[in-house]
Amino acid sequence: MKVIELAAPRVDALHSCTYPDPVPGPAEVLVRLRAASLNFLDIAVATGKYPLNNFPIIPVTDGAGEIAAIGAAVTDWTVGERVIPHFIPNWQDGRMPTAGGGPRRGIDLPGSLAEYVVVPAHSLVHTPAHLSHAEAATLPIAATTAWRAVRTAGLGPHKTALVLGTGGVSLFAMQFARAHGARVLVTSSSDEKLERARKLGADEIINYKFTPKWADAVLRLTDGRGADLVLETGGAATFPQSIEAAGLDSTVFIIGFLSGTEVSINVVPVMERRIRLQGNNTGPVADFADAAAAMTAHGIKPVLDATFPMDQAQAAYRHLAEGGHFGKIAISIP
Amino acid sequence: MKVIELAAPRVDALHSCTYPDPVPGPAEVLVRLRAASLNFLDIAVATGKYPLNNFPIIPVTDGAGEIAAIGAAVTDWTVGERVIPHFIPNWQDGRMPTAGGGPRRGIDLPGSLAEYVVVPAHSLVHTPAHLSHAEAATLPIAATTAWRAVRTAGLGPHKTALVLGTGGVSLFAMQFARAHGARVLVTSSSDEKLERARKLGADEIINYKFTPKWADAVLRLTDGRGADLVLETGGAATFPQSIEAAGLDSTVFIIGFLSGTEVSINVVPVMERRIRLQGNNTGPVADFADAAAAMTAHGIKPVLDATFPMDQAQAAYRHLAEGGHFGKIAISIP
Amino acid sequence: MKVIELAAPRVDALHSCTYPDPVPGPAEVLVRLRAASLNFLDIAVATGKYPLNNFPIIPVTDGAGEIAAIGAAVTDWTVGERVIPHFIPNWQDGRMPTAGGGPRRGIDLPGSLAEYVVVPAHSLVHTPAHLSHAEAATLPIAATTAWRAVRTAGLGPHKTALVLGTGGVSLFAMQFARAHGARVLVTSSSDEKLERARKLGADEIINYKFTPKWADAVLRLTDGRGADLVLETGGAATFPQSIEAAGLDSTVFIIGFLSGTEVSINVVPVMERRIRLQGNNTGPVADFADAAAAMTAHGIKPVLDATFPMDQAQAAYRHLAEGGHFGKIAISIP
Amino acid sequence: MKVIELAAPRVDALHSCTYPDPVPGPAEVLVRLRAASLNFLDIAVATGKYPLNNFPIIPVTDGAGEIAAIGAAVTDWTVGERVIPHFIPNWQDGRMPTAGGGPRRGIDLPGSLAEYVVVPAHSLVHTPAHLSHAEAATLPIAATTAWRAVRTAGLGPHKTALVLGTGGVSLFAMQFARAHGARVLVTSSSDEKLERARKLGADEIINYKFTPKWADAVLRLTDGRGADLVLETGGAATFPQSIEAAGLDSTVFIIGFLSGTEVSINVVPVMERRIRLQGNNTGPVADFADAAAAMTAHGIKPVLDATFPMDQAQAAYRHLAEGGHFGKIAISIP
Incomplete structure (x- = not known):
């Protein structure tokens, strides 16, 4: 399929990128990613239909994992907590700071198809206790x-x-x-x-x-x-x-x-x-946190169509592009 | 001009209609109209482009005058006060009760091209002191x-x-x-x-x-x-x-x-x-009252392009239909 | 009990009042009341603790029944429909027209301890199908x-x-x-x-x-x-x-x-x-209608503590004044 | 005066503090401060009436200056621009992230009575062109x-x-x-x-x-x-x-x-x-930016009561504490 032929080389190239600086700054957190999840936006990025400012990038906007290290000034998060970094890390609440809300993970910033990512502490949302990492990874854009x-x-x-x-x-x-x-x-x-x-x-x-x-x-x-x-x-x-x-x-x-x-x-x-x-163009961290709180309160689970292992990420893209799925597509990160 | 050819006979027929019941009910007010003002909506009505439920009607949505008589239960208005009846009398505030807001003067209810009209007391707005009747008549829809x-x-x-x-x-x-x-x-x-x-x-x-x-x-x-x-x-x-x-x-x-x-x-x-x-589809009485209060506070005057005497109402319609005017067109009522 | 001693004569005097004009005006509806329901406000009225402008009055703000007759201009209601008249009939939506929202049934206007009442058609709310008249009567103020x-x-x-x-x-x-x-x-x-x-x-x-x-x-x-x-x-x-x-x-x-x-x-x-x-001071008809719609959608029932027959209305007042009840107190109207 | 006797030693001790890390991180900016301005909150801090987590601190919440250096990831600000750092740097918009909005400059974070301060780029507001640094310094809390x-x-x-x-x-x-x-x-x-x-x-x-x-x-x-x-x-x-x-x-x-x-x-x-x-407890950066934009559009100037040189900062505190002023009190930073 054309889409995936285009996607393949880029995804290959990208998901093994070494993130330039895996040490969190004072207000940042290092997240050990355990799962990623795909949106149509990721296909647009992978197939070159979305304008990129940086290349190569670590793709995939949405992901989830646990905190591996915290910066010196971070007081409200601890190592080991299960978290979901929002994909527009610097749109905290209210009005969009800029069109689209600001730099986005998987497009302008390192994304989720990686073992580790450094993100601002204020972009984190607690993973609802009743959700797996794969389920949690499906939330940022869609929820x-x-x-x-x-x-x-x-x-x-x-x-x-x-x-x-x-x-x-x-x-x-x-x-x-x-x-x-x-x-x-x-x-x-x-x-x-x-x-x-x-x-x-x-x-x-x-x-x-x-x-x-x-x-x-x-x-x-x-x-x-x-x-x-x-x-x-x-x-x-x-x-x-x-x-x-x-x-x-x-x-x-x-x-x-x-x-x-x-x-x-x-x-x-x-x-x-x-x-x-x-x-509308998704939303800020505060809205994501509210959505996650509601999911916790009501035991709401995302609908997972399929989960692919990380080394079959291209198949995950292909599955989404082909249509016919019901619910979200996740990628597990070992 | 075609528009006015169509408009002419109807307007002739209508503006001399006798209003069926000129005695205000308990919560109503009889207004002695002193001016009316035209909107494109009035042309649509007069030329048959707007679906009418009743015929004949007294045309023209917007008008102004003074109170001639009040119903038994009306306590907050007195005879002689200068007033503007809102053209959707029963849309008081907030959500629209029905599509379009409810029955409208000059369309479903008796309009302003008449000497007298009976309206609900709750549909009245005080005429700002610095405005003439002709200026006041231009407000309901546009302001x-x-x-x-x-x-x-x-x-x-x-x-x-x-x-x-x-x-x-x-x-x-x-x-x-x-x-x-x-x-x-x-x-x-x-x-x-x-x-x-x-x-x-x-x-x-x-x-x-x-x-x-x-x-x-x-x-x-x-x-x-x-x-x-x-x-x-x-x-x-x-x-x-x-x-x-x-x-x-x-x-x-x-x-x-x-x-x-x-x-x-x-x-x-x-x-x-x-x-x-x-x-948007105009608004309720409460918004009109706020607009009028702002005009009073800031001495804002509507822009009057021309005022026609009542017996030249057709010329007023024609002037609006021809375009080229700057501001509103009023009709004085003797 | 003092409260009821004060209340008694007034309630006696009032509930047999003949409503001065049982014929609905053009935009009004005649409601055959089937139940009333008490609030603490009714005790304040009955015991003289609430300033009244008119006396005698027909007491009790809240009630429900069915439409017995409609005015000539009423098109969206039919005889026989089960309805609840809002107790502030002229506060349609949004901002309060005046402090308290306007004249109130059972205080400034004829209330619900009567067989018939004439109210504006725009003050009616449909009785949810799953509620009895007594249950419906409990809604206006509290819901x-x-x-x-x-x-x-x-x-x-x-x-x-x-x-x-x-x-x-x-x-x-x-x-x-x-x-x-x-x-x-x-x-x-x-x-x-x-x-x-x-x-x-x-x-x-x-x-x-x-x-x-x-x-x-x-x-x-x-x-x-x-x-x-x-x-x-x-x-x-x-x-x-x-x-x-x-x-x-x-x-x-x-x-x-x-x-x-x-x-x-x-x-x-x-x-x-x-x-x-x-x-807050209750709310307009539009909010009441939303609350009733939600009750219909979710099958929500009010909690009824007790229902008294009309000729024991004083006992109903006494029961509310004594406290100890759980839920609302209704009065059935024969 | 008692207040200032208490304040004096602390202010002496603090305003010469060396800021621990004057090099901006990737998303930070180094501001060369040119003026500070006092609020009653600063007196409460200086007199020990406000609970402090860190000591010593650089006092004074409000200040203004120009950008001296920018972090590697900062793209929307340039060296030399005149700016006002908001005193709650991480409350961007909307809901308060935590009670009070988060850490505050001059209380939990280095304040404005200093030559340099490092702040997040997202906490900056453009200094209106018609305002001096001293005037701009008066804005964060009060405006x-x-x-x-x-x-x-x-x-x-x-x-x-x-x-x-x-x-x-x-x-x-x-x-x-x-x-x-x-x-x-x-x-x-x-x-x-x-x-x-x-x-x-x-x-x-x-x-x-x-x-x-x-x-x-x-x-x-x-x-x-x-x-x-x-x-x-x-x-x-x-x-x-x-x-x-x-x-x-x-x-x-x-x-x-x-x-x-x-x-x-x-x-x-x-x-x-x-x-x-x-x-209310002041507000986020977005509200401050709106207020500054309105001041620019309307040429609004803050009212300056007096400006003290930095080496007379204690006199500035004293002047505020004594009352009788009309408008804000600024401190110029050489």
Whole structure:
């Protein structure tokens, strides 16, 4: 497959890179990584579709492990603690310091496909006790993004979320919406995936292969009111129906563009229903920490599709690129 | 002109309608109207482009006058007070009760092209003391909409607003943004209108006839940061540049579609800069009251382009439809 | 008992009042009441401790029933629907129109201890299908207040609520916090009431008779972080510990003053932990509607302590005044 | 004077401390300080009234200067730029990472009474071009705190702020409220200070020596509505009137306790008017940057009472402790 042919040499070259400075500075921590996890962003990086400032790099944004050493000024972390470094280490909370939030691990900074990484202490989040390293590694991008969607829309037990698809962010959004007491509707073209989504808590499932006007189904299932949150992952092909399915004072949370980046919007219903179309680009450490705390409190587990050993990292990339998975793909680090 | 040919007979027929029940109920007020003011919405109604449930109607959403009689249960208003009835009388504050906010004067309810109208007491706003009836009549739709744009974007002395065009809402938005201490950039294709905008307080003016890539000009004038609020009035022709001109965590406030309702958006910059595209449909009485209070406190006056006598109401419609005006068009009621 | 001696004659006099105008106006609805429910506010009214502008009145703020007739302009309600009129009929949403929100049923307007009442259509909330009239009658004040507490504090599955006592608002707050996924701690001096609270979903219970320093218990149970929401019902005797038990960026929501209205606060911890002490006075119709929607979605039932027939209304007042109840007290209307 | 007798030896001992490591780490910056500025907090530190974890320290939280060297990874700052390091360097934005926001310069970290200091690059704010180093040094604590008060209360041209006293934070709050278009009322016991406040933009002045019931004056000046923001600096002696003077849905922003930390509050008006009593503890770097941007945009200058040379730092402390000043006290660093 083309994607992976391109990816192969780079990943080969990169994952054996020696990190230039494995000694943590005063406010830093050395993490012994135990697992990494892939996002589509990692494929874009590996295939040269994402502009890189540095080369070679250690790839993969998301990972988890335990603390191997701490800097002299670090007081709130101890060696041995299980941790997840956030992939945008310097976006602490609130407004983005810069577009995208700042330098990112696996792109501008050393990533997770390595045995060790040095990160700022303030970028760490405690690994929920009920999660393995592989499960924890799946959280930074996907759980943080899903968390922001749910919180931005102000979900609660009086509201309804419509989640497009069953990708990594969508599954987390479904779980977090349920944990806030909201009703969840999910779309997919696979009855099998929809059944699995239902087992994870989805209240209503819509197969858009058989119901191509899925927005009508959403309106029917909500007594004509529409959804309070639409998690927009599809882009060009889904956007018009996403707006049809959105209710009064609702939020269409834009996190992807699987079918194309150029979307066409009729602004009249957007105005009449005061819809908020909110672009988003993951989130800060504080949001990730909140999401992890919620997972701990509710025993929420990420859905792991497969875990590959580190020496088969290319196969992991290939598995993600091929589609068909349900849940996240992890790489274990020996 | 076609528009007015269509408008003429209806307006003739309607403005002499006798209001079915001129006696205020317990919680209502009878207003002696002294002026009305036109919006493009009124042209759409008069030309049959807007779906009407009732016919005939008394047209024109916006108007002002003084209280002629009060209902038995009304304690906070007195006969003789100068007032402006909000055009969506039953949207008091917060969330929209229904799409569009509820029944609207001049569309579903008796409008302002009449000598008397009965309205709920809770829909009244005090006419600022420094405004004439004709000036006051221009406020409901345009000032309320502009106010919401400025407040939704959280403007303040550290922020920048980009206002597209010099229509009624744009001029109010410029004045309200300035009153919040924000910097204001305005676009137009007319140097004369831009000069008038500058006199009203615009900090920077951009003639998009000579600067067709006006988004670049906005970025240059903001040291590359972009605007915190973009007041989007243009629709199809302006939307792509509106997004280019929008900064980190900014708001593109959608209130019009002069050049077409179908807009094309690239979601990538919307995501990377976390832009909020916020549809809007005027606002409730409480927002209108806040806008009026700000006008009183700062001595802000609406810009009146022309005032027509009531028996030349058709000429007023025609003047608005022809374009070229700067500011609002009023109709005096004898 | 003194309270009831005072209450008795007034209640006698009032509940047989004929409502002056049982015909609904154009935007009004006639409700055939089927149940009423008591709050401490009703005792204050009945015993003359609450300043009244009108006398005689029909007492009791909260009630429920079904629609008996609708005004000519009412389109979104039909005769026979089960409804709950909000007790502040004209506070629709958002900011309070006036202190307290406006005229209140059972105080300034005809209340619920009657067979019929005319109310504005916009003040109605649908009775959740799984609730009886008596259960529905308990909602307006207590459920709306509890809902606002939970929403103001931004509760979710990552947060903790501390609820003082097991009164009506406290039980609703416990249920709504749980429905948002939050962890709930409850205090009481009765092991029996605490056990019942636990069955309703409380995660942790604290008997302050045996643990007079209950704030320490809260800190211990939250790993020193404190609660994100403290529902302050006690006033003078509890406020200092409520602040000790409140975490960083938390909300102390002030809804009562059982032990005295004059509270003493040390502002240093309030500043250091950026605590928000939020006064509250129930809420608008829109919040009540959200609370009712959440109850429907989650099958939440109010806790009914006892239901009295209408001709024993005084006994109902007495039962509330005596304390010792767990949950709300209803009065059935034949 | 006692305070300064205590302060003297410590300040002597400390200001000549050699900073242990004047070489910036990769993400750090070395600042050549040119001025420092005092807050009451610095007196508390110098007189041993504030618990210190480290001793000796370099005192004084607030300072300004220019960049002398940058770390290897710093890309957005250059040597020679005029900068103000925030005094809580690691509180970037949003929620407080820990109580108080984290380690603070002049308390837990090296402060500003020194020629050089190493700080994280992300803690820097650009010095507004129209300010001297001495003026810039006055900003971190006072301007950030005042900014948060104004933004938390949502001030705008329709709102009114009541500022207690003419201390450093109060003067900034007055200037920022005016820059947002709000009306400003100021209290003081000195006619001379009130006249100076009026020249800085105060709309109304109240001498509480002659008007001991100043809350009544506030209500009279606001047509009975009260203030939307009360900047509470006084504590025990002023709190009751601050609540009387606060309007519907208003904010009492608690930043000081000049007359005592134990305040007594009647919760009834707090509930009836839904007042928010908001504790605050300065703010993050992002708020400071916003405040500085507003000062640049509006040409706002801090009020400097006096500037002392570094070798007379003790006299500067003494001057602050003695009271009677109007505006901030700076120390120039040669």
